Amino acid sequence: MTKHRRHPAPIAETSKAPLPALPPHASVGRRWKFRRDLVIYVAHRSGLSQRLLADVFDLPRSTVQSILHKFDKYTARRAVTSSDGDPDVLH
Numbered sequence: 001m002t003k004h005r006r007h008p009a010p011i012a013e014t015s016k017a018p019l020p021a022l023p024p025h026a027s028v029g030r031r032w033k034f035r036r037d038l039v040i041y042v043a044h045r046s047g048l049s050q051r052l053l054a055d056v057f058d059l060p061r062s063t064v065q066s067i068l069h070k071f072d073k074y075t076a077r078r079a080v081t082s083s084d085g086d087p088d089v090l091h
Contacts, residue, residue: 040064041071
């Protein structure tokens with residue numbers, strides 16, 4: 001019986017964001033806040049509600065909503081710059 005290995009598809013150079021999301025010289029606090037916001041965004045895309053995320057991270061729901069809006073704009077910019085025609089760039 002032959003085993004088949006799955007290899008991840010190579011990432012095209014054009015699928016990278018035009019601007020870095022976080023500068024390389026960012027402070028520890030800024031990196032922590034970016035990671036927290038990214039976890040909130042990914043958790044919401046996975047189906048968790050804004051209310052639950054606000055309770056877990058002890059944030060107002062309006063702050064969670066603004067975080068989601070900020071990352072939606074960032075991913076929309078990535079989708080526009082993608083040349084493969086696939087609107088969902090985050091795989």
